[in-house]
Amino acid sequence: QVQLVESGGDSVQAGGSLRLSCLFSGVTFNGRCMGWFRQAPGKEREAVAALSTGRAGTVYADFTEGRFTISQDNTKKTLDLQMNMMKPEDTAMYYCAADSRYFLRCPLVPGSYNFWGQGTQVTVSS
Numbered sequence: 001q002v003q004l005v006e007s008g009g010d011s012v013q014a015g016g017s018l019r020l021s022c023l024f025s026g027v028t029f030n031g032r033c034m035g036w037f038r039q040a041p042g043k044e045r046e047a048v049a050a051l052s053t054g055r056a057g058t059v060y061a062d063f064t065e066g067r068f069t070i071s072q073d074n075t076k077k078t079l080d081l082q083m084n085m086m087k088p089e090d091t092a093m094y095y096c097a098a099d100s101r102y103f104l105r106c107p108l109v110p111g112s113y114n115f116w117g118q119g120t121q122v123t124v125s126s
Contacts, residue, residue, distance in 0.1 A: 001026045002024070002025070002026040002027045002098070002115045003024065003025045003026050004022055004023070004024050004096045004097070004098060004115055004116060004117035005022065005023045005024075005096075005117055005118070006020060006021070006022050006094065006095065006096050006117045006118065006119060006120040007020070007021050007022075007023070007120060008020040008021050008120060009093075009094060009119075009120030009121045009122045010122065010123075011123040011124075011125065012086055012122075012123070012124055012125070013124070013125055013126075014086060014087055014088055014124055014125065014126050015085060015086065016086050016124070017082070017083060017084045017085075017086065018082075018083045018086065018122060019080060019081070019082050019083070020036065020080065020081040020083070020094055020096075020120060020122070021078050021079070021080050021081075022034075022036075022078060022079040022080070022081075022096030022117055023076075023077060023078055024077050024078070024079065024096070024098060025077060027098075027100065027115075028074070029053075029072075029074075029098055030053055030054070030074065031052060031053060031054030031055075031056075031102060032052060032054070032098065032099060032100060032101065032102060032103075033050050033051070033052045033056055033098070033099055033101075033103050033106035033107065033112075033113075034050065034051060034052070034072060034079045034096070034097065034098040034099075035047060035048070035049060035050030035051070035070070035079075035096075035097050035098075035106060035108070035113065036048040036049050036050070036070060036079070036081045036094060036095070036096060036097075037094070037095045037096075037097055037110055037113075038090075038092035038093065038094045038095065038122075039092055039093050039095070039119075040089075040091060040092040040093075043092075045095070045110045046061065046110075047061050047107075047108035047109065047110065048060070048061055048064060048068060048070075048081065048094070049061065049064060049068055049070040049081065050070070050106035050107065050108060051070050051071075051072060051079075051106060052103070052106050053072060053074065054102070055104070056102070056103045056104060056105050056106045057105065057106065058070060058106070059105065059106050059108055061108060063089075067083065067084050067085045067086070068081060068082065068083050068084070069081070069082040070082075079096055079098075081094070083122075086122075086124045087124060088124045088125065088126045089124075090122060090124045091122060091123050091124050092122060093119040093120070093121050093122075094119060094120050094121075094122050095116055095117055095118075095119045096116070096117040097110070097113035097115060097116050097117070098113060098114075098115045099112060099113045099114050099115065100114065100115070
């Protein structure tokens, strides 16, 4: 059974940093895509970043503007998201997602991922 469990969400001031972590179990995602998504109240879920340890590479949403870094540790079985220079508009529930298929390029579309965590709340105050 695939499980994704997020942690690290918190409340921070604008300009601050947070590191989110997703612990995954039940499957090895070598070569497959995993990603971080977020959903603010009243808005649709959107992609933040995704990566594959295979050929599909790493992709970021434009709004990350070099502030966010996604990384994966297959030894620890974690997918991390380092967020720096955070803005109030980064406030959202953040979700970890993964898919069992192989992609040529990791998609930034929520519907392309079939495994999801429960989310961790991030709040950025001005």
